[in-house]
Amino acid sequence: MVTHNSELANKYANRIIRLHDGKIVSDTNPYVVDETQFQKAEHRNLGKTSMSFLTALALSFNNLRTKKGRTILTAFAGSIGIIGIALIMSLSKGVNNYIENIQKDTMSSYPITIEAQSFDLSSLIETGRTSANTAEVDHDLDAVYSNSKDLDLAQSAVTSLKRNNLTEFKKYLDDPNSPIHQYIGENGIVYSYNIRFDVYAYDPEGELINTDGSTFNAASSLYKMSNMGMESMNMSSSMKSYTSNYKELLPGKGENLISQAVIDNYNLLYGQWPQAYDEVVLVLDKNNEISSSVLFELGLLPASEYKDILDKIEKGEEVQLETHRFNYEDVCRQKFYLIPACDYYVKKEDGLFEYVGDNEDELVKLLEKSLKLKLVGVVSSVEDASYTPIIGGVGYTRALTDYIIDYTNASPVVKAQEATPDTNVLNGLAFEPKDDKTKVEDTIKYLSGLNVSDKAAFFTRIIKASSGMDPAKAEMLLSLSEVELAKMLEQYLLADPQEDILLMIYDNYISVGSYDENMKAFGLVSRDAPSAINIYADRFEDKDGISACIESYNQSAAQENQITYTDYIGLLMSSVTTIINVISYVLIAFVSVSLVVSSIMIGIITYISVLERTKEIGILRAIGASKRNISQVFNAETIIVGFISGILGIGITLLLFIPGNAIIHSLTGTTSVNAVLPVSNALMLIVLSVVLTLIAGIIPSRAAAKKDPVIALRSE
Numbered sequence: 001m002v003t004h005n006s007e008l009a010n011k012y013a014n015r016i017i018r019l020h021d022g023k024i025v026s027d028t029n030p031y032v033v034d035e036t037q038f039q040k041a042e043h044r045n046l047g048k049t050s051m052s053f054l055t056a057l058a059l060s061f062n063n064l065r066t067k068k069g070r071t072i073l074t075a076f077a078g079s080i081g082i083i084g085i086a087l088i089m090s091l092s093k094g095v096n097n098y099i100e101n102i103q104k105d106t107m108s109s110y111p112i113t114i115e116a117q118s119f120d121l122s123s124l125i126e127t128g129r130t131s132a133n134t135a136e137v138d139h140d141l142d143a144v145y146s147n148s149k150d151l152d153l154a155q156s157a158v159t160s161l162k163r164n165n166l167t168e169f170k171k172y173l174d175d176p177n178s179p180i181h182q183y184i185g186e187n188g189i190v191y192s193y194n195i196r197f198d199v200y201a202y203d204p205e206g207e208l209i210n211t212d213g214s215t216f217n218a219a220s221s222l223y224k225m226s227n228m229g230m231e232s233m234n235m236s237s238s239m240k241s242y243t244s245n246y247k248e249l250l251p252g253k254g255e256n257l258i259s260q261a262v263i264d265n266y267n268l269l270y271g272q273w274p275q276a277y278d279e280v281v282l283v284l285d286k287n288n289e290i291s292s293s294v295l296f297e298l299g300l301l302p303a304s305e306y307k308d309i310l311d312k313i314e315k316g317e318e319v320q321l322e323t324h325r326f327n328y329e330d331v332c333r334q335k336f337y338l339i340p341a342c343d344y345y346v347k348k349e350d351g352l353f354e355y356v357g358d359n360e361d362e363l364v365k366l367l368e369k370s371l372k373l374k375l376v377g378v379v380s381s382v383e384d385a386s387y388t389p390i391i392g393g394v395g396y397t398r399a400l401t402d403y404i405i406d407y408t409n410a411s412p413v414v415k416a417q418e419a420t421p422d423t424n425v426l427n428g429l430a431f432e433p434k435d436d437k438t439k440v441e442d443t444i445k446y447l448s449g450l451n452v453s454d455k456a457a458f459f460t461r462i463i464k465a466s467s468g469m470d471p472a473k474a475e476m477l478l479s480l481s482e483v484e485l486a487k488m489l490e491q492y493l494l495a496d497p498q499e500d501i502l503l504m505i506y507d508n509y510i511s512v513g514s515y516d517e518n519m520k521a522f523g524l525v526s527r528d529a530p531s532a533i534n535i536y537a538d539r540f541e542d543k544d545g546i547s548a549c550i551e552s553y554n555q556s557a558a559q560e561n562q563i564t565y566t567d568y569i570g571l572l573m574s575s576v577t578t579i580i581n582v583i584s585y586v587l588i589a590f591v592s593v594s595l596v597v598s599s600i601m602i603g604i605i606t607y608i609s610v611l612e613r614t615k616e617i618g619i620l621r622a623i624g625a626s627k628r629n630i631s632q633v634f635n636a637e638t639i640i641v642g643f644i645s646g647i648l649g650i651g652i653t654l655l656l657f658i659p660g661n662a663i664i665h666s667l668t669g670t671t672s673v674n675a676v677l678p679v680s681n682a683l684m685l686i687v688l689s690v691v692l693t694l695i696a697g698i699i700p701s702r703a704a705a706k707k708d709p710v711i712a713l714r715s716e
Contacts, residue, residue: 057636074605075644081597082649082689086682087656088590090675094664095583098673111187111534112546114565117163162564167529169563172553179552180535183545187250187259187536194531195404196341196523199246199394200367201299201334208363211245211336213297216306245297247390249274249281251398258397265385270328271377277399280373282331283390284380290392292321298394300326300334328378336373336394339366340404341523342411345426350449353413353425371403408523417522421515429512436503443502444493446510456482459489461509603696605641610634610700618707630707634697642693646686653677 003009009016015029065071139145172178173189199211209215250259258273269288274280284290296306301324312319343366344357356362373396381388408414416425423430427449429442450458463477477485537543554562620630657675665671 057640061636061640071641071644075641075648077601077605078641078645078689078693079649079652081601081692082646082685083652083656084590085688086649086653086677086685087660087675089681089685090653090657090677091664093678093681094673094675097676101672111190111536112543112550112565113532113534114164114166114169114563115532116166116530164563164565165561166531166533167526168557168561169533169553170528170530173533173535178549180546180549183537183542183549185536185538185542186253187261188253190251190534190536191527191530192248192532192534193401193405193525193527195401195408195525196521197404198339198341199373200337200339200363200370203296203299203301203303205302205304207303208367209297209299209303211298213244213293215303216297216310245294245393246280247393247395248401249395249397250389257399261387262389265382265387266379267382269378269380271332271375273377273379274395274397274399275376277397277403278371278373279376280336280394280396280400281377281379282375283393283395284378285392286381286383286385288380292324294392295324298334298336300331331378332375334375336375337367338371338373340408340411341521342408342413343370345413345522347412347416350428352428352449353416355426404523405525405527408525411522414519414522414524417515417518424512424518426518427512429510431512431514436499439506440499440502442512443506443510447489447493447505452486453482455486455489458509459485462505600696603699607700607703610703631702634700635694638693638697639690642690643686645693646689649689650677650682650685 001009001013015027017027018025170191173180200208201211202208249257250262251257252259257275263273266283269284271281282290292301293306295301296303309319309321344355345353346356346362348354356366375394379395413425422432427446429446430438433439433442447455447458460478463474477488480488535546537546550563550565557563620633654677657677661674664673664675
């Protein structure tokens with residue numbers, strides 16, 4: 001025991017050693033050394049006295065435990081900063097989650113679309129902006145001068161229309177090593193193909209109608225006009241099929257026929273989503289409604305009723321339109337018959353193929369072997385849906401697209417045309433005759449091969465187009481029957497007609513076409529040559545990365561293979577990323593202020609603790625504790641206080657989420673924004689609290705270590 005109180009020493013000690021200025025003044029019970037034993041003793045250096053960190057931690061914990069109330073208050077004061085940081089991080093995380101969802105939904109609705117024939121809208125807008133902003137002129141305002149701005153804009157409009165080589169670009173996209181894949185979103189890359197098909201149905205009165213609206217020409221026009229604005233706003237309009245009432249649903253990943261983005265934005269009202277290539281769904285709007293014209297065109301309402309309505313509208317009469325109601329089960333009983341474009345071409349006895357799409361009898365035969373589509377479900381868009389590629393109509397899957405492509409590619413007319421690429425399988429004529437003699441021979445061959453009705457129609461066409469013929473004679477010829485007109489054409493061909501007349505007929509009346517035109521009419525589609533490519537991203541940053549990769553591709557590609565496209569998202573929402581960054585910077589500033597305030601507060605509290613434990617410092621130094629040990633004691637205390645502050649701060653933050661999220665939902669009007677604190681962030685904040693308190697306690701702990709033990713022992 002070291003003391004300055006001689007009364008206590010005399011009362012309790014059995015040996016008293018008095019020191020003055022480091023020298024022994026007296027010793028009441030001196031230790032006598034045996035000289036003989038002293039000679040044999042070894043001197044050992046016991047080293048410096050030391051205190052382990054665990055001992056310092058236990059000492060600090062015991063000290064804090066004796067002051068529970070104050071410790072809790074101190075920890076709570078320290079947790080205020082952590083609570084502020086946690087709340088800001090939670091709100092930031094919630095907002096970022098909401099923004100990411102909005103970005104993903106936005107990217108689903110507005111992918112980067114590259115079409116085979118693209119219109120560079122951005123360059124056109126830039127030309128118009130530059131032309132409008134040109135204020136300086138190089139002439140005096142003293143006469144009439146010409147201005148070429150309109151011609152420049154017209155020239156820019158023409159040059160902005162460019163053709164993209166999607167076959168080469170698809171090779172780049174299909175390469176797994178292409179850098180663009182790191183930016184591709186959940187919906188991936190979707191290739192669109194212009195498949196050609198018709199779907200027929202029988203209306204309630206048994207009348208056969210084409211569900212593309214061609215049965216009702218006026219109705220089709222009205223429908224297209226009513227949907228033109230909607231489709232022009234949908235940047236994925238290239239996804240629509242050849243038939244306007246039928247649209248392909250966005251495919252999912254792997255073997256999933258339908259993307260999760262479609263499932264999330266549509267309610268399944270009845271049945272199921274398509275599971276096979278021959279299954280389709282009827283798509284309604286959020287009010288379970290669909291256009292009446294679509295119902296007529298799909299054969300769910302009588303065609304005669306629609307024709308009457310159109311006639312009255314055309315005559316300007318008032319029409320009373322009623323609301324029709326259908327049970328889901330009744331709608332799904334409707335049968336649809338799909339006929340690919342290639343099936344309209346039937347092989348004749350002479351080996352050539354004939355188009356029979358206008359022949360009702362042949363059409364009925366085609367229906368018997370057509371693909372029967374099953375309407376397996378009814379869906380409607382959800383409230384506040386962000387992705388609604390189908391406004392109203394029938395949705396089919398990519399599996400049906402693949403089926404039609406494979407079926408068409410293997411069809412007899414396509415195979416026959418591929419076998420004779422130089423000759424038209426529809427009329428037997430060469431696509432590119434070698435000389436005029438060949439043209440003459442082809443003309444005679446073509447006209448001789450026509451049936452009676454076609455010969456009569458062709459001869460009538462020539463008569464009407466002949467300006468030098470006597471009107472009376474022309475009128476007399478036109479009054480003849482089909483058989484008589486056909487015979488006159490045959491006699492003309494047998495009478496050794498003049499070559500120049502046959503050449504004129506060939507050039508003006510016989511359209512041989514081309515190999516590519518025939519294949520397009522047959523519906524042939526190559527998977528290597530998509531009509532459009534839709535690249536989906538989940539974030540704006542990824543969209544920018546995709547754009548950068550396309551620019552990089554253009555730099556390395558040949559001129560004819562470079563890609564031109566319009567970045568609609570960049571034109572419409574260029575400032576969104578800037579706004580998000582500004583919000584993030586503001587939140588970071590708030591976090592920084594909270595950190596500074598919390599650090600200063602903890603440092604002050606730790607310094608107060610040092611002042612209160614001055615005498616304890618003196619005692620520890622007196623019994624051999626080093627300055628480093630004293631620092632460890634207070635560092636251990638700040639660590640404990642920091643840990644308790646972190647736990648307390650996280651706990652209070654989680655409790656504040658209950659009223660906080662309710663307030664956020666009330667202010668924003670949506671439940672999509674929720675303050676959330678991930679586990680990793682919570683652990684990071686606890687560690688941060690410990691580190692901050694440790695840093696804040698460095699100065700006070702050093703001040704405690706530097707205290708003079710003699711002066712510290714005197715303090716009360």
